[in-house]
Amino acid sequence: MQQKAKAVVCREVNQPVVVEEILIDPPQRGEVMIKLAACGVCHSDLSATNGTIPFPTPVILGHEGAGVIIAVGDGVSEYKVGDHVVSSFVSMCGKCRYCQTGRPQLCDQAAKAATTLPDGSLRTRDATGKPLNIFSGCGVMAEYATLHVDNVVKIDQQMPLDKAALIGCGVMTGVGAAVNTAQVEPGSIAVVFGCGGVGLNAVQGCAIAGARMIVAVDTSDAKLEMARQFGATHVINSKNEENPVKSIIKLTEGGADYAFECVGLGEIAAQAYGVLGKGGKAVVVGVASPKDMTSIRTATLTFGEKTLTGSYFGSARPRQDFPRLIGLYRSHRLKLDELITRTYRIDEAPQAFADLSAGRNARGVILFD
Incomplete structure (x- = not known):
């Protein structure tokens, strides 16, 4: 049965998002319809609205959602009505060489x-019947959404859905960069550049992994104070430093074992690489503009055996990692409640995006009635 719903839509780049009523078709083969409970307002959604990540408009935003399945399509056996799920903006076909080698975050599909949706079709239309694109195969900043089963992960029904939603992107991306991509070792030194939603999770990922020294770097004292709450042992406001790289090398007595760029700027990626000691690994987590470039001294790769790499979605294996993160939350080792700075009704979405752009929130979350 076709469903009407409110959704947050980007109609034009560099224009405020709009909330409008859309039409959602029922699930077809291999698909499920979800009644959303919550959706995080992620910086990647903002990047779609300002053109940093080029998406064809109009597009329904949202990829960090959690809700309850209300309908299943033909051929769906692993999910049923009533299941609680989190969206995964990376599809997991299970068949391509990346999925087969344990790297589903790079899935060809x-x-x-x-x-x-994976077959190239859409289940979403506006009030006039025109198709609406969906952000990263999800489009879950809406009261209802139809997704392919490859884009959902079932979770324990005891997990609060507003907290679970955050796992779908920001938490997985940040914690995963530390734990999965970098494989931070106990007793090591780590530096995190950028203390937004993803950066804070990189900080707590390093803490969970047992790093003995975690240096958080940002231009906001408020965000740096929050980084302390998430496990940072030292903080540096780069606005107050003539040369942040030199300051960090001095603080760490020779350089870090790991550094994380969580901003999305080539210049910051170069700084992350620059603070490494010998044998160190710099991980670029932030999504940069397609034209953005990073420059490093090539010889240092050889003589220092340093590594510069990327991390997409925290090198996630969603169906294993999402429950793992929920387990860490339940054991009070992973902070989720503290990430939510403010909640919004869907009609307040334009304000949520304005707050995100202004850097007011660690994470804003839209709650659906």
Whole structure:
């Protein structure tokens, strides 16, 4: 049965998002319809509205959602009505060479379904019947959404859905960068550049992994104070430093074992690489503009055996990692409640995006009635 719903839509780049009523078709083969309970307002959604990540408009935003399945399509056996699920903006076909080698975050199918379902079709239309694209195969900043089963992960029904939603992107991306991509070792030194939603999770990922020294770097004292709450042992406001790289090398007595760029700027990626000691690893987590460039001294790769790498979605294996993160939350080792700075009704979405752009929130979350 076709469903009407409110959704947050980007109609034009560099214009405020709009909330409008849309039409959602029922699930077809291999799909489920979800009644959303919550959706995080992620910086990647903002990047779609300002053109940093080029998406064809109009597009329904949202990829960090959690809710309850209300309908299943033909051929769906692993999910049923009533299941609680979290969206995964990376599809997991299970068949391509990346999925088969344990790297589903690089799934070939996901790359082909950036604005549609995996088969290239859409279940979403506006009030006039015109198709609406969906952000990263999800489009879950809406009261209802139809997703392919490859984009959902079932979770324990005892897990609060507003907290679970955060796992779908920001938490997985940040914690995973530390634990999965970098594989931070106990007793090591780590530096995190950028203390927004993803950066704070990189900080707590390093703490969970047992790093003995975690240096948080940002231009906001408020965010740096929050980084302390998430496990940072030292903080540096880079606005107050003539040369942040030199200051960090001095503080760490020779350089870090790991550094994380969580901003999305080539200049900051170069700084993250620059603070490494010998044998160190710099991980670029932030999503940069397609034209952005990073420059490093090539010889240092050889003589210092340093590594510069990327981390997409925290090198996630969603169906294993999402429950793992929930377990850490339940054991009070992973902070989720503290991430939510403010909640919004869907009609307040334009304000949520304005607050995100202004850097007011660690994470804003839209709650659906």
